[in-house]
Amino acid sequence: MTEAIDLLIHARWTVPxxxxxxxxDNHSIAVRDGRIVATLPRSEALTRFRATRQVELAEHVLIPGLVNLHTHAAMSLMRGLADDLPLMRWLQDAIWPAEGRHVSPAFVRDGTLLAAAEMLRGGITTCSDMYFYPESAAAAxxxxxxxxxxxxxxxEFPTSYASDADDCLRKGLAARERWLGHPLISFSIAPHAPYTVSDTSFIRARALADELRLPLHVHIHETADEIHNALATDGQRPLARLARLGLLGExxxxxxxxxxDESDIELLSRYNCSIAHCPTSNMKLASGIAPVPRLLDAGLRVGLGTDGAASNNRLDLFQEMRHAALLAKVGTLDATAVPAHTALxxxxxxxxxxxxLDASIGSITPGKQADLCAIRLGDLESRPCFDPVSHLVYVxxxxxxxHVWVNGESRVDKGVPLLHINDSELLRAVSVWQTKIVN
Structure with a gap:
């Protein structure tokens, strides 16, 4: 007696x-009700399961859907607006003024839709976003x-979204309340950075994160100027300040x-923190090379983020994997640093x-949600293929x-997006925003 399932995917290679x-090699993934039922050899899968739909991926590698650990999705509408500037000039002279003039619920909805379409087409099935009007982003x-x-x-300072940090939280928590229970949407507490958030607000953020069991998502130690200014103002490095305030934790x-420095890494390790490494943005803004091998050696979880399209200018985790691996090698002069499997x-x-979310996503494991991505390695530029994981990172x-699936639902099929978004309508909206921003 065969088992009825919704989807059976046969792949040349599967990297769980x-x-x-x-x-x-030549394994199959069985999916029922949006979850992975089994990973098993193709011959066994054909005997055991009866699938509503089968997908043949004879020249492909199947991997978990990619997780973009840090982005500002709506800033896709500012892609290329202020390139080739250092971080604080980029923020103070270009980005913050543009946001003050244009950011609105409609801006966030359209910019987030644009970002989501880009990310899904590139195999990103989950992202951790930080921006204004989270309810509009959730809808997108x-x-x-x-x-x-x-x-x-x-x-702390007024924006088009809120008057101060308390107002930000009040509005954000109301948005979270309205989206509770949605299968794809969840929330974090996101104090922007030590140089824009007060001690009082950080303490409140920690209390809320603990009460609601949410992640705390904070920009930290991005530039040398940030450290210099913190020492001049507070007499301590930003991470030491956050540790004193009780912010650091799992x-x-x-x-x-x-x-x-070593004291920063020791603090992060002691409190079992995670890092969102954004190598392309760090290079483009000349922030420096994050010491990823030392962070990994200290036992820290290091994920990858694109940052926003205004500072990258792509929402492309294949690029981030490659840059993370190469920067680690050149930064340490060690060719073995961050090998391909680690980058993936x-x-x-x-x-x-x-x-x-690792109980639900992040690996191809029975019981987890079927968030999956298939990459074709059969074209001229990817032949020969001696190691599919090496090819994922370097080729x-x-x-x-x-192909891309979220919760077992197809989002990209044979390279064609199956999104509930009309491309022409979205491109028209983007064109309107471009005209507004430059005028």
């Missing part, structure tokens, strides 16, 4: 990520059918973590662990993604 270093991600953890951003996600784990399971790009 757990157990680490595993590559399965839900419409796109993409999993998202939305940061309830906190800033649910703390430090974004960037570029300018780190950073882009999948490590991000899921940081978000507290393939998002243009090789052919």
């Amino acid at each position: 990520v757990e157990p680490a270093g595993t590559v399965l 991600f839900a419409e796109a059918g993409m999993r998202a953890v939305l940061g309830l951003v906190m800033l 649910n703390f996600i430090g974004v960037h973590a570029v300018q780190m 784990r950073m882009a999948t399971l490590a991000g899921a662990q940081a978000l507290g 393939a790009g998002r243009e090789h993604v052919t």
Whole structure:
């Protein structure tokens, strides 16, 4: 007697990520009700299961859906607006003024839809977002059918969204209440950075994160100037300040973590924190090279993020995997630093662990949600293929993604997006926003 299932995927290679270093040849993935039922050899799968739909991936590698651990999705509408500037000039002279003039619920909805479409086409099935108007972002991600953890951003100064950090939280928590229970949408507490958030607000953020059991998502130690200014103002490094305030803990996600000394790494390790490494953004803003091998050696969970399209300018985790591996090697002069399997784990399971979602996503494991991505390795530029994981990091790009599933639902099929978004309508909206921003 065969078992009825919804979907049976046959792949040339499957990289489940757990157990680490595993590559399965000619295996199949069985999916029922949005969850992975089994991973088993193709011959056994054909005997055991009766599937409503079967997908043949004869030249593909199947991996877990990618997890973008840090982005500002709506900022896709500012892609390329202010390039080739250092961080604080980029923020103060270009980005913050543009946000003050244009950011609104409609801006966030349209920008987030644009980002979600880009990410899904590139195999990203989950992202951790930090931006204003989280309710509009939630609606956009839900419409796109993409999993998202939305940061309830906190800033002390007035913006078009809120008057201060308390107002940010009040509005963010109301949005969270309205989206409770949605299968794809969850939330984090997201104080922007030590240089934009007060001690009082940080303490409140920690209390709320503990009460609601949410991640804490904070930019930290991004530039040398940030450290210099903190020492001049507070007499201590930002991470030491956050430790004093009780911010650090297992649910703390430090974004960037570029300018780190041994005391910083020891603090992060002591409190079992996670890091969102954004190598492309760090390079483009000349922030530096994060000491990823030292962070990994200290036992920290290090995931990968794109940052926003305004500072990258792509929402492309294949690029981030490659840059993370190469920067680690050149930064340490050690060719063995961050090997391909580690980079893939950073882009999948490590991000899921940081978000507290690893029981549901991040690896191809029976019982987990069927968030999956297939990459074609049969084209000229990817032949010969001696090691599919090496190819994922050093050869393939998002243009090789052919199939994407979220909760077992197809989002990209044979390279064609199956999104609940009209491309023409979205492009028209983007064109309108471009005209508004430049005028």
